[in-house]
Amino acid sequence: MSDKRIVIMGAGAAGSYLGAYMTKEGHDVTLVDMWGEHVETMQKQGLRASGSQGDFTIPVKAFHLSDAMQLDGDFDIGFLAMKSYDTEWAAHFLKRLVKDDGVVVSSQNCMNDQLVASIAGYDRAVGCIMSSITVALWEPGHVTRGGPPGRGRGHVVFRVGELHGRITPRVEELVDILMCVDDAKATSNLWGERWSKLTTNSSGNPVGAMTGLGSEGVASMPEARRIQINICKESCQVALAQNYQVEPIRGVSAETFSKADDGEVYEDLDAKFQPTGGGADWKSSMGQDVEKGRRTEIEFMNGYIVEQGRKSGIPTPINAAIVQVVKEVQSGERSPGPENVYRVLELAGMA
Known part of the structure; x- marks a missing residue:
């Protein structure tokens, strides 16, 4: 067990799950969060973690954001577990809590590492990809995990790396x-891991969000799978054009996804x-956001792919279309439903 003091900025589903298991260890x-009822429940009753790894409740140290102003700046490690649209202000807040020689870890979705480093300091920034961990916070003080843990099935959930790619003692x-939560490893390819996770998120999150379906429901629709495969294709084409060494997505290379227009390749991918x-x-997680009436990360997922595609001269019509439709769902202009699949295909010129 480390003797380092740890602060987690953002006790949403991911932050709460990390906090529960680390505290148990x-x-x-x-834990610092803005949801008052959640913080108060943790303070009075502890934090419950349930799901595929068991069920327990443990006392935790939890602070509302307004009260966290009183915390000293003496933490060794700060995990940034906020939504991407909160990255800038949250990184400024977190850097004050972490020692000058401490570490600020972006454990978020999307490509926020450069922004976090520019605020917290490049010498303090480390990235952490959380791969295939499905967690939810449907009620205050209770986080739950769905799906099997990575440990025991050969999947490494946490991939921790320096922005410069060297394996360092602090990464180790x-x-x-993190091993007390699930399997973890050091990576020398943070950016390739980020693109892989971005591709996975961008192909799954918005499709579930705009349809209102769960993962099995989405997988049962051939048209939805067509959207997912083409999102991955465009994302991989953009990443490869920018010379990233993208880690496999669903066990498949980025080079293979980039050739999804080939009929035989498409059939293999569809499987x-x-x-x-x-x-x-x-x-x-984006589907959960829509259900809760919250802002989504669509601009930082598929919107990022579109933006980088423009810079690299790579067309991204399916990503652009799904950004538009999810934004309409988010604003209330459009209701979630399977029919939105056909609207995306129409907008992308694939109907």
Whole structure:
């Protein structure tokens, strides 16, 4: 067990899950969040973690954002677990809490590492990709995990890396800390891991959000799978054009996804997106946001792919179309439903 003091900025589903398991392991963890009812429940009743890894409740140190102003700047490690649209202000807040020689870890979705580093300091910034971990916070003080843990099925959930790519002692220490939650490893390819996770998120999150379906429901629609495969194709084409060494997506290389227009390749890829049968029909994090009436990260997922595609001269019509439709759902202009699949295909010129 590390003797480092840890603060988690953002006790949403991911931050709460990390905090619960780290605290259970004996680490000195402080949680900071803006949801008053959640913070108050944790203070009075502890934090409950349930789901595929068991069910327990543990006392935690939790602070509302307004009260966290009183915390000293003496933490060794700060995890940034906020939504991407909150990155800038949250990184400024978190950097004040972490020692000058401490570490600020972006454990977020999307490509926020450069922004976090520019605020917290490039010498303090480390990235952490959380791969295939499905968690939800449907009620205050209770986080739950769906789907099997990575440990035991050969999947490494946490991939921790420096922006410059070298494996350092602090990265190895973070790996050791995260091992109490699920399998973790150090990576020398942070950016390739980020693009892989961005592609996975961008192909799953918005489709579930705009349809209102869970993962099995989406997988059961051939047209939805067509959208997912083409999102991955465009994302990989953009990443490869920018010379990233993208880690495999669903066990498939970025080079293969980039050739999805080939009929035989498409058939092989479509098999990867088929229903698993018996699996949990879990709602994506963006689908959860839509259900809760919250802003989504669509601009930082598919919108980022569109933006980078423009810079690289790579067309991204399916990503642009799904950004438009999810924004309409988010604003209330359009209701979630399977019919939105056909609207995306129409906008992308694929109907």
